[in-house]
Amino acid sequence: MTAEDVAAQVTAPTKVSELSKGGYVMLKGRACKIVSVDAADPRVNIVGVDLFSGKKYEEKFAADATVEVPILERTEYILLGISEDRYLRLIADDGDLNENVRVDDEREAKAVQKLFDENTDGARVTVFSFDGEERLAW
Known part of the structure; x- marks a missing residue:
C-alpha cells in the first residue's frame, strides 16, 4: 500500500467482536456512533446514529464478521x-x-x-x- 493509499483510506476493517457502545462503525454506508451492541448468537445487532444527519441505523452481522470503522x-x-x-x-x-x-x-x-x-x-x-x-x- 502506498502513502497515497493510506492517506485516502477513510475506513479501517475491525472485527464485530471489538465494537462497543460509544464507538464508531459504518452502517448502511454512513459513519455512525454506536448506541447499542446486542450479541444474540450467531448474529450481532448494532444500532448507531449517523454522525452527520442524526438518523438511526441498525444492522445485523455474523459474530465473526469484519466491518468498516470510519477514520474520523x-x-x-x-x-x-x-x-x-x-x-x-x-x-x-x-x-x-x-x-x-x-x-x-x-x-x-x-x-x-x-x-x-x-x-x-x-x-x-x-x-x-x-x-x-x-x-x-x-
Whole structure:
C-alpha cells in the first residue's frame, strides 16, 4: 500500500467482536456512533446514529464478521460565534477560518450560543470530519 493509499483510506476493517457502545462503525454506508451492541448468537445487532444527519441505523452481522470503522478527523477550533442560520464561525490554531459547520436544530444552536457567551476568552470546540462532511463533536 502506498502513502497515497493510506492517506485516502477513510475506513479501517475491525472485527464485530471489538465494537462497543460509544464507538464508531459504518452502517448502511454512513459513519455512525454506536448506541447499542446486542450479541444474540450467531448474529450481532448494532444500532448507531449517523454522525452527520442524526438518523438511526441498525444492522445485523455474523459474530465473526469484519466491518468498516470510519477514520474520523478531529480538528480543534476557537468558536467565534454562530449565525442566525446556525452556521458556526470557527478559527483554527493556524488561522484558517471555517464557516461550513452547521448545527442541526435550535436547541443545539442555543447550547452553542451559551458556550460562546460563557467563554469570553474563546470557547474551544472540536469538529469531526469524514468523507467531506463536518459536524460539531459534543
